[in-house]
Amino acid sequence: MPLSDVMMIAGDTSRSRCYLQALCARRLFPSALLILPSRQSRPGQIAAGSPGTKPVACDWGVFDPSVSVEETAAAQGLSFAAAPNGDINSPELREALSGHAAAVCVYSGFGGVLLRPEILACGKRFLHVHGGWLPDYKGSTTNHFSALEQGFCGASSLFLTADIDGGGILLRKKFAVPGDVRLLDHVYDALFRTEVLLDTLEYYAREGKWPAAGAENAKTDHYYIMHPVLRHVLALRGDSKKGDA
Amino acid sequence: MRYVYTDGDPLEHPQTYMYPPYGGADFLAAWRQDRLECLRDIEPLRAVSTDIPVQPTFDAAWPDTEACLRILSATAPTTFPERAEETIRGLIRRFEISKKLPQTLVPPGYSLNRAPILAAAPYARFAAILSRRQAVRPSARELNCLLKVNDTVISLFRSRRGVESMTPEDYDAMALGLLGELAEVDRLLRERPHAVV
Numbered sequence: 001m002p003l004s005d006v007m008m009i010a011g012d013t014s015r016s017r018c019y020l021q022a023l024c025a026r027r028l029f030p031s032a033l034l035i036l037p038s039r040q041s042r043p044g045q046i047a048a049g050s051p052g053t054k055p056v057a058c059d060w061g062v063f064d065p066s067v068s069v070e071e072t073a074a075a076q077g078l079s080f081a082a083a084p085n086g087d088i089n090s091p092e093l094r095e096a097l098s099g100h101a102a103a104v105c106v107y108s109g110f111g112g113v114l115l116r117p118e119i120l121a122c123g124k125r126f127l128h129v130h131g132g133w134l135p136d137y138k139g140s141t142t143n144h145f146s147a148l149e150q151g152f153c154g155a156s157s158l159f160l161t162a163d164i165d166g167g168g169i170l171l172r173k174k175f176a177v178p179g180d181v182r183l184l185d186h187v188y189d190a191l192f193r194t195e196v197l198l199d200t201l202e203y204y205a206r207e208g209k210w211p212a213a214g215a216e217n218a219k220t221d222h223y224y225i226m227h228p229v230l231r232h233v234l235a236l237r238g239d240s241k242k243g244d245a
Numbered sequence: 246m247r248y249v250y251t252d253g254d255p256l257e258h259p260q261t262y263m264y265p266p267y268g269g270a271d272f273l274a275a276w277r278q279d280r281l282e283c284l285r286d287i288e289p290l291r292a293v294s295t296d297i298p299v300q301p302t303f304d305a306a307w308p309d310t311e312a313c314l315r316i317l318s319a320t321a322p323t324t325f326p327e328r329a330e331e332t333i334r335g336l337i338r339r340f341e342i343s344k345k346l347p348q349t350l351v352p353p354g355y356s357l358n359r360a361p362i363l364a365a366a367p368y369a370r371f372a373a374i375l376s377r378r379q380a381v382r383p384s385a386r387e388l389n390c391l392l393k394v395n396d397t398v399i400s401l402f403r404s405r406r407g408v409e410s411m412t413p414e415d416y417d418a419m420a421l422g423l424l425g426e427l428a429e430v431d432r433l434l435r436e437r438p439h440a441v442v
Contacts, residue, residue: 111263148433149385182267221334224341227392228250228265230385232273233433 003201006127007032007102009083009109012069013044016108018190019197020069024076025061028201031102033073033080036088036109044111058191060198065186089116097122106197107160117162126160127200128167129193132223133174134158135215138165139222143189147177148234153188155196156213164222169213171200181235246271248279251399254406256363259344260396273434280423283399291420292413303329308350310336310362314370318418322378333374337390344397346371365401365408366415368394373418376425383429391426398422 008023008030010016023030055064073080084092088109097105097119107115107126115126132142133154143153156172158165173196178188203211246268250260268275303326306312317329325333335355340346345361346368362368375391378384398419401407411419 145385145389185264221386222338223386224389225262227262227389229273229276229392229430230389230433231265232268232276233430235267236270236273237434237436 003028003205004031005102006030006104006106006201006204007034007100008106009034009036009088009097010069010106011036011038011044011086011108011110013108013110014065014186015044015190015193016069017065017067017072018063018194019106019108020072021063021067022060022194022198023201024072024078026198026202028198028205029076029078030106032100033069033078034083034096034100035069035073035080036083036086038086038110053186056187056191059195063187063191063194065190086110088113089119091118094119094122097124100124106201114164115160120160120162127157127197128160129155129157129197129200130165131155131189131193132165134165134169134172135218135220137223138220140224141226142223143184143192144181144226144231144234145223147181147184148230151177153177153184153192155192157196157200157211158217166217166219169215169217171196171203171211172213172215173199181231246275248272248275250396251279251283251403253400254404255397255400256345256361256406260393262393277427279399280395280427283402284420284423287402287416287419290411290413290416292417310346310348310350311364311367311370313350314346314367314374318370318373318377318421322374322381333378336371337375337387340371340394341390344393363407364410365398365406366411366418368398368401369411369415369419369422372398372422372426376422376429379425379429383432385433388426388429388433391422391429395422395426 008020010019010033012035053066055062070080084090084096087093103124105124105126107128120126130142132138133146133152134156137146137154146152146154153175154172155175157170158167159170161167175192178184200211301316303313303316306316313332317325317333331352332350335352336346339355339357343357343361345357347355347357348360348362349358351358372391372394375387375394378387379391402419
């Protein structure tokens, strides 16, 4: 089913690949697709052949992290175009977006990039799925922190605002911590977000309105990118080969 | 395997910590070795006096960041005035974003205002504060910051940058920051992991 008023703008990251493969599997086709170019490796992009590039079976089909956004779009006959540059905050990109009628844009950019007020005010609403359970886990690598502190992961959909992770929560879900947390970054975080994206868009397609989680997105302290030592604690905790003296 | 996060100039070229490679148990062993070596190296530089110096109050030191951190590093976290609690939380946010501390405290953003602290001592004091807070109220968010602050302090120490004015009490604070970090990471490693799929 084409989503006539929902387009997508994406960098070719693991998460974007998962999103588009899932959307196509569920036949939720964006009205347009703009691909953010990247001449060199950007955060969120996985190197070919590294762990986490093997296909993973999931509810909607098979996520193959090695298949690029462009390859999926071409295989599905989706029309797509390269964005004028890889900077979501550039005037050229605002100009490119203004040429599309869709009111909502599914946004899946490169890691570490925040949307500035100018692009947020361009007239489109940017649908984003945060990789964490809001409002408790805002910021970066939040699934790593919730896995470490409370033994669960999450994903929450919202429309982006100038307040980081601060928009009204549309839909959110909790997930069990995967057995191999080393795959959180490029596989499971993408799968969790994708499931929430699918649920959000399917609700919209079915009901004609966006869901509302009914939970206040209260102000909470942000988490910041997890230090490698804590990542290793998460991966090795309980393992007999853990790195203690 | 070497622990690489204490290499280089952390103030000029801060670590991003993005998508680090996985090193298994060897990585944690390398991190532990890095910390223990530093503790060994600073042991001769630490204070031997047990006299407790009389310090001005936190409010009197405001808004000089270095002075405030010096006071708070010698203060029990449970007795922090509310303003101090908000200041520490603000400095955690600022350090996590910029990997530097501002010379002057300007809430709510605690912006660097193009005047970051370049001396090592305030970072050592900040680490000591975070370490003492961990002992009272463990927090993964604050431990995360402590790990990065300790990386900064050790980098500065090893490269002899910004250490000219370090006092024996500053090295004491540095040691406290490292010991608290080691203890808290060890505690987390011993915790039973939650159920997984």
